[in-house]
Amino acid sequence: MAEDFDVVGMHHTYEQIYAAVRRIPRGRVATYGQIAALAGLPRQARMVGYALNALPESRSLPWHRVINAKGEVSPRSEPGFERVQRALLEREGIEFDARDRVSLARFRWQPRLPR
DNA sequence: TTTATGGCTGTCA
DNA sequence: ATGACAGCCATAA
Numbered sequence: 001m002a003e004d005f006d007v008v009g010m011h012h013t014y015e016q017i018y019a020a021v022r023r024i025p026r027g028r029v030a031t032y033g034q035i036a037a038l039a040g041l042p043r044q045a046r047m048v049g050y051a052l053n054a055l056p057e058s059r060s061l062p063w064h065r066v067i068n069a070k071g072e073v074s075p076r077s078e079p080g081f082e083r084v085q086r087a088l089l090e091r092e093g094i095e096f097d098a099r100d101r102v103s104l105a106r107f108r109w110q111p112r113l114p115r
Numbered sequence: 116t117t118t119a120t121g122g123c124t125g126t127c128a
Numbered sequence: 129a130t131g132a133c134a135g136c137c138a139t140a141a
Contacts, residue, residue: 045123
């Protein structure tokens with residue numbers, strides 16, 4: 001019954017993801033899984049990817065600060081986009097090694113406060 | 116409704 | 129270190 005009105009919950013999920021992404025400080029990166037967890041959606045890293053994929057460009061969200069657990073920029077549908085994201089990160093001071101990977105040990109955003 | 120796919124992750128060989 | 133598998137679940141056909 002009330003389930004028919006879960007409209008709030010539906011969009012709330014994406015909002016949570018966007019909110020989490022927005023918290024990533026400049027010069028820092030976070031993984032999809034990390035964002036998912038912060039958004040209260042453990043194990044739903046893929047949803048983060050979808051949320052960001054469906055994200056309107058007009059929305060100034062630091063989506064480029066979200067990378068995969070390997071510390072590398074996830075290959076997107078469009079070829080060559082990888083370097084764009086990389087450029088954005090480098091502009092914030094993120095460093096890439098010879099293998100085009102970021103050292104999560106150093107640049108991963110680690111929020112102290114729970115949730 | 117079912118099926119297929121996807122900006123992933125953790126575990127195991 | 130790399131490669132294969134299974135799990136999670138929303139969106140599009």
